[in-house]
Amino acid sequence: MSFDMFDGDPVAGGGLRLLARAWHDLGADPRRLERVRAPRVSVPLPSRLAVGDLAWGSVAAAALASGRAPADLDDLDPSRIALAFRSDRVLRLDGQAPSVWSPYSAFWQCGNGWIRTHGNYPHHAAALGAALDLGGSPTADGVSAALAALEPDEAVRLITGAGGLAVVVGSERGALDERLRATPLVDVRRANDYAGSRERTSGTGRSLAGIRVLDLTRVIAGPVATRTLALLGADVLRIDPPNLPEPDWQHYDTGHGKRSALLDAGSGTMRDLVSMADVVVLGYRPAGLSRLGLDPEELTARHPGLIVLQLSAWGAEHPDRRGFDSLVQAESGIAMIESADGIRPGALPAQALDHSAGYLLAATAMILLDRREREGGSWVARTSLRRIAAELLGMPRTARPAPAAEIDVTPHTATFRVGGRTVDTVRPAFPWYEFDAPRAFGEDQPRW
Numbered sequence: 465m466s467f468d469m470f471d472g473d474p475v476a477g478g479g480l481r482l483l484a485r486a487w488h489d490l491g492a493d494p495r496r497l498e499r500v501r502a503p504r505v506s507v508p509l510p511s512r513l514a515v516g517d518l519a520w521g522s523v524a525a526a527a528l529a530s531g532r533a534p535a536d537l538d539d540l541d542p543s544r545i546a547l548a549f550r551s552d553r554v555l556r557l558d559g560q561a562p563s564v565w566s567p568y569s570a571f572w573q574c575g576n577g578w579i580r581t582h583g584n585y586p587h588h589a590a591a592l593g594a595a596l597d598l599g600g601s602p603t604a605d606g607v608s609a610a611l612a613a614l615e616p617d618e619a620v621r622l623i624t625g626a627g628g629l630a631v632v633v634g635s636e637r638g639a640l641d642e643r644l645r646a647t648p649l650v651d652v653r654r655a656n657d658y659a660g661s662r663e664r665t666s667g668t669g670r671s672l673a674g675i676r677v678l679d680l681t682r683v684i685a686g687p688v689a690t691r692t693l694a695l696l697g698a699d700v701l702r703i704d705p706p707n708l709p710e711p712d713w714q715h716y717d718t719g720h721g722k723r724s725a726l727l728d729a730g731s732g733t734m735r736d737l738v739s740m741a742d743v744v745v746l747g748y749r750p751a752g753l754s755r756l757g758l759d760p761e762e763l764t765a766r767h768p769g770l771i772v773l774q775l776s777a778w779g780a781e782h783p784d785r786r787g788f789d790s791l792v793q794a795e796s797g798i799a800m801i802e803s804a805d806g807i808r809p810g811a812l813p814a815q816a817l818d819h820s821a822g823y824l825l826a827a828t829a830m831i832l833l834d835r836r837e838r839e840g841g842s843w844v845a846r847t848s849l850r851r852i853a854a855e856l857l858g859m860p861r862t863a864r865p866a867p868a869a870e871i872d873v874t875p876h877t878a879t880f881r882v883g884g885r886t887v888d889t890v891r892p893a894f895p896w897y898e899f900d901a902p903r904a905f906g907e908d909q910p911r912w
Contacts, residue, residue: 478516479517503542520545523893544892544895545893562713566584567604574618583629637797657840684718684819688819692822693829703727705728717889725910744758744770760774773846793811881901
């Protein structure tokens with residue numbers, strides 16, 4: 465059964481088609497799709513593009529990969545999925561909504577066009593100021609005035625040359641998107657013919673009990689993937705570099721059920737952690753992995769039976785390029801499609817590329833764990849936010865978004881006490897489980 469199985473069904477043409485495409489690309493059992501039905505209600509993420517279908521399809525892929533029966537997908541709550549994709553807007557720390565966007569992460573008019581910058585991390589904000597000769601803490605007005613005097617290409621060249629993050633807001637590139645859609649949504653490769661067995665450690669009664677997952681990711685997509693694996697019982701250890709703290713809100717938003725430790729990627733302890741892991745999830749730029757001793761092919765050669773998932777912003781064709789969901793939206797043409805007036809760029813109603821990539825990577829991990837059990841082998845799987853964007857751009861779209869739906873968040877939130885703080889977060893998109901509490905950033909030991 466191919467991913468074309470739903471051609472001709474206008475209801476199933478979005479979320480079900482995405483699910484079928486992912487299932488096909490991951491080499492999962494096609495018979496598991498035979499009783500899957502289209503959702504009765506769309507996920508309320510109003511957009512010209514099919515964001516609700518993208519969200520449902522990716523969450524459904526992870527749910528089905530976890531072993532849930534096809535009929536269980538009827539239990540997926542569209543409102544819960546929408547809130548999960550917008551979790552940063554529901555998050556409360558000690559009752560207060562955190563400020564999740566820096567003033568340096570914005571659209572700016574430049575000459576005859578627009579650029580999008582990302583400056584949520586202090587070093588990226590400092591690079592933006594340095595590029596524009598405004599110092600380390602420029603005002604938004606100062607940035608706006610400096611950029612207005614530059615053409616978009618020149619502004620991006622200056623900012624990226626100084627170590628900052630910026631892209632030119634572009635139009636849709638149909639030929640590139642078609643070429644990307646001709647490649648797998650998640651590219652899965654068998655790295656070797658390992659035929660041994662890997663014993664699971666003891667754990668909970670959930671489906672991934674005893675599976676060790678080493679989380680080397682940041683921001684949203686990778687952490688959403690590993691949070692989902694932790695929800696299903698995996699022992700997830702997240703490692704961050706000692707000199708690059710994560711914003712509190714970002715960690716609490718996606719840190720559920722994981723331990724969090726600080727460690728240099730090139731240390732002997734890191735090599736020991738990799739050697740005992742079942743799954744390693746990578747979110748570093750492709751070009752940086754070899755320098756850190758984390759090249760996926762090298763890891764699977766050294767550690768037979770390992771499953772390595774690699775996420776990047778722009779894909780393997782751009783190994784040195786850094787990026788985030790907002791930048792990919794801007795450059796790929798999504799921002800202009802979502803423009804309210806055809807002049808000022810807009811945005812999707814959620815960081816949907818990130819969240820969808822996260823659930824698809826979680827599905828990939830579970831399917832490859834099953835394939836390793838049945839077929840042996842070490843496995844490497846890759847996807848990128850740009851590849852997800854191409855998929856979204858190829859899905860059905862509407863001339864104008866539906867009105868925004870009001871959702872009562874009360875039944876969809878959970879409260880935790882973490883390090884003396886009260887943390888309110890969205891409950892899982894899977895209605896059958898509940899999250900364990902996030903842990904304080906970097907306060908666990910780097911060991912299994």
